[in-house]
Structure formats: structure tokens, C-alpha cells
Amino acid sequence: MSEPNDAGIDVDEYEDVWVFVEEHAGEVMPVSWELLEEGKQLSEKLDQDLVALVIGEDLDDVAEAALERGANRVLVADDPVFEPYRADPYGAQFRAMVENRKPTIVLIGGTHTGRDFAGRVAVPTHAGLTADVTEIDVDDDGLLQARRPAFGGDILATILCEDHRPQMATIRPGVFEAGDRDPTVAFDADSITDVDVVVDESDTVSEVLEREIGDTADITEAERIVAVGAGVEGDLEPALELAESIDAKLAASRAAVDEGWVDGSRQVGQTGKTVRPELYVAVGISGAIQHLEGMNKSGTVIAINNDPNAPIFEHADYGIVGDFAAVCPDLAETLASDERTEVTP
Template sequence: MTDIDPSEYSDVWVFVEDHDGDVMSVSWELLNEAKTLVEETGEELVALVIGEDVDGVVEEAIARGADRVLVADDGVFEPYRADPYGEQFRAMVEERKPSIVLIGGTHTGRDFAGRVAVPTHAGLTADCTEIDVAEDGVLQARRPAFGGNVLATIICEEHRPQMATIRPGVFEAAPPENDRDGEIERVDVVVEEADTLTEVLERSTGETADVTEADRIVAAGGGIDGDLEPIRRLADALGAEIAASRHAVDEGWVDGSRQIGQTGKTVRPELYVAVGISGAVQHLEGMNDSEVVVAINNDPNAPIFDHADYGIVGDLFEVCPELADALEGAEQPEVTL
């Protein structure tokens, strides 16, 4: 076991996840939240940008709150692959010794975090929903555990860096301030294409819906039985985004980027309408902070009714279109940018 001296490690790093110049919004959420950590510790907030032709991303990272940006810009880093990203990250950690590293809990973020925590012997906590730092610099990484009924605080006292993946949508991003100053530092790229173990043959991403931004959401569960039409109809009437439970995503009825819950996103809209969703704790975790929750389910004993403000027991294929008709006269939401 390698003993390290935690006092040699400082600064908070945020991994900025970009795909071909498109940054996942969770990265900006983390950069904003991490400001409160460095205010506490008096350290630097460092954004880590790895990719190819990332100048735009680097500038935005400063505008979004980074004091310093570490840039590894090379063709070997586009598209993302765990092995070259892992090698590069390891070299940077060994050279610069960050105390805390925060990573968005997307598929890519979890793939990356799991890879890099091992060679650096970091403590890694998954899917955190709250973070703060104690006086001794120890990160308090909190995550729902045991099906969401308890909040566990995970700490890492003797190892560095202290790493955490954070669930998308839990924190809010700050708007960019274009006159902010920050340092840009280009690091040595330590990976060569010949050393990589993988090759991406094809990558296809459609629209990546950001349900975390929506003010109103209609969410589909297993009860829809593959028919999204009632959900679309109701969402149209409400001016709402469509989301889904894990069940509906696993069945392939709704894209995974719209999944709400423990392994999906956390949302806090003004209105959340759960349609044909039983209300498993894993799902509730992702939507419990919604202002108003409405449940439509044919099972009067479904747990979702205990977590809803208004509920109706009925066949969703009848209730949704009727409700859409009844609401059609209601005011449309103001457009928010």
C-alpha cells in the first residue's frame, strides 16, 4: 500500500466532458458548484479539457468559473475512449496532485472515472447528489443508498485525489461571464495512437434532450406498454418535455437521455406528471424535488400516489387524452431561454 501525504495535494478539478465540441451541461453544473468548495478551501478551481480543437470549450470553461484550464488537445482524444483519456489523466494527476476531482455521472463520465481512479489509487464515490468539504479538506460526498431511503456520506481520508461522479441535473450551471479572466495551460500529451487498445468505428448521436432544463415534464413508465401517443398528446397540451422511467427506457420506448432516477437524471420542474409509473424509490430519487407532482395510474396501490400532490386512478390511455383536452384551454407557459 502506497502511503501518501494528503497535504501535498491541492485544488479542485472538474472534468469537462465534451464530444466534438459539445459540452455536457453537467460539466458546467459542477464548475459552478465547485466554486463553493474552493471558497471554503482557498484553492484554485481547475477545469480539465481533453479533446481535439477545444479552444471554444476552453474559453467557455473560464467564462463558467474556472480559474485555470488544463488543456490536452490532440487527435488521439476525439472521440472519447477510456484508455487514452485514462493514461493522460494519470500523468496529469501524478504531476500536479489535485485534492478533489469532480466528474459528471453520464455514461462517459462513469466510464472515465472508473478507469482513472484505479491507477491513481483515488477514492471514488459514484452518483453523488450533495458535496461539500470539511475543514480538514476532506470531501463529504453524499449519495442516496439502499434504494434511496438513506443518504450516505462517503469520505476518503488517506488517499488522493478524492473523486466523485455527480448526477446530472442536481446542481445549477451559472450563465457564462465572458469578461472573466483565467489561465490557460497546455499540458504535454502523453498518449500516442499506436498505444491505444480501442478504435471507435462509428458514433451516432441524435438530439441529446436536456430534460433537466424543462419546466414541465410528462414522464412515461411501464404502463404505457410501448405506446407513447398518450404521453405526446398530454405533453403537447402542457408544453412539456417527455421523460421516462428506467423501465420505459430499458424497453426501448424512450431514449436513455430522458431517463429520470437513480441511474438517470435528476429533474426539478414546476410540474411533473408521472404516467403509468409505479413509483419505485429509484425513480422517486430523480423527481422528488419537483414542485408539483401529478400521478396517473390504474393501480390504486401504486406507491407513486404517496409521492404525488394530485392523483387519478384510471386507464392512462383514456385519462391522458381527456386531460389534454381539458387543459388545452389553459395558459401556455412563458418561453424561457
């Protein structure tokens, strides 16, 4: 028989790897499938179930997609109270599910939504919650090893949660790669469990007045990226011209996002997204470690910067010291006339 530890927790009571599948009005955030694929490794090592958790309204399609992407089971909390997303009903529902079913590991996408409600689960359950995890594994004792960059990114710290459960982690979009959907996966009615909804509209303390989604660019799947940093000083035109010439998507460093030049959904870095294009062109980006974190999985890295001492040149394959406003259009002109840059479908 297992016994409660000093924290009053019997860790052996907790099993299964849970992955939160984030959806808004039926549209699943790609990070969910990335975590499901990575969660599979953990559940196989532990010889436990990989369980997808879906909260929202009208979730049949999402639940089936989760099974076809590798979940052994899906837990569904389906109710109008969950659409659109709000922290308090999501947190209360997720917490109740954790308390009733006791998962050992819970993975949540490090989106604004995931980072918003994760604490409302971890605090009342006294779970360990690690933010911005970039590598995960389980050791021989089944303990989650959650690694995250620390001290500005030059150190990778392993965060453990030895005495408390569940072991929770938020992981940014693009850190892991999604698997393929397998429509031949067999499942039955038992594969999907509708859980009791514990939240009532009258309990809520917030109300969504309006919600408008505009720029939903997904830079994590782009094959070519042109990214701008503080050095462009708000002048995006040259970089956009270059991006157009090679059919690349626009991205940005944190500095350019904080200045309001580019939407936060296009931010690359430790506190943004991780990208892995075959070509990454950094325009006016100095090369802070926190930015490199998000782009070091790229194929070829090109740097354009007017400061010859900018660290980005050490982290690029090819660089040019010069004024981006002159280099970008020159480059665009040369590339636009080169048939090899045409995108083949």
C-alpha cells in the first residue's frame, strides 16, 4: 500500500497524462496537437493513458479529432457557459476534473488562454506549475522533468514537482511538432466521456461583452520568415517587400511587438512562438538570447543589421552589415527576378 507523503499526497493515486485541447468556437489551437503528440511519449513511458481534455460547447468534432491524433480517451465538458472562454468557469471546471480524476501530468498550451486559467487549477489543487517548458521527459520513477530556459535563456533549468500532484506545465506554441491525424483509428462510445459540468452561469464573475478575431497568422508553420526587430524603428515596408519577394511570413522580436509595430501573434522567442522555417531572415534584430530561443530550430538564418557587433551575426549563417531600408529592397529585387525563389506547391 502506498502512503501519503509529507505534503499529505499519495502520489501513486495519480495516473494518466492529460493534454488540454484548446478550442475557440470549434477551432482548435495547433499547440494542442503539438502537446498531444509529445504527451504520447510520456504516457507510453509511464504505461498510462493519454487523455485529451476538451472544454467548450458542441465539441463532438474536436473530441473525435483528439482520438484520431492519439488520445486514448477524451474527457469533454460541454456547456454554453464555456463559450466564449472565460478564466473563472474554465478554471473551476478543470479544477473539479483534476480533483475527481487525479492525473499525474497535465500539459497546457502556453497561449494567453492557457496561461490565463492554468493558475486557477494549480493554486487550489496545490499543483506544481512550470511555465514556458521547452523539453519534457519522465525519469525512471515517473517524475516529470520539465526543462525551461532560465536567467535570460543561457541556462536550461530542470523543474521538478516531487511531492505534489498533478505536475503541470505550460508550453508555448511551436516548441513541439504536431503528429498526423489518423482517420482509421477505431474508437467507441467509451472513448469519449461527458463529465459533469460543475459551473453555472450564475456563479461566474465575468462577462465577455465582445470578441473580435482578426490577424490569426500562424507563423509556427511558415516555411520562410522575415522577422523585424527594434532596428527597423517602425518602418516595416522594406521587410514586407522582401517578405513578398520570397513568399515569406512576417514575424517580429519582442521589442517590435512591445512597440506596437507588429501584432503579438507574430512574436518569435521564449515568450512568443517557436518557429522552424527553412529560411529565417532577421532584419534589425540584435539577437538577444530570448529571441534566439524561438528561432534556433530554423534551417538557414540570414541577418541584416547596421551594427557589426550585433550578436545576431554569430547566430546567423550569412549576414550583411548595412541599412535595412537599402538592403531589403535590393535583395527583394534580385530575388523576385530569380525563378528559384518561386514557391512550388
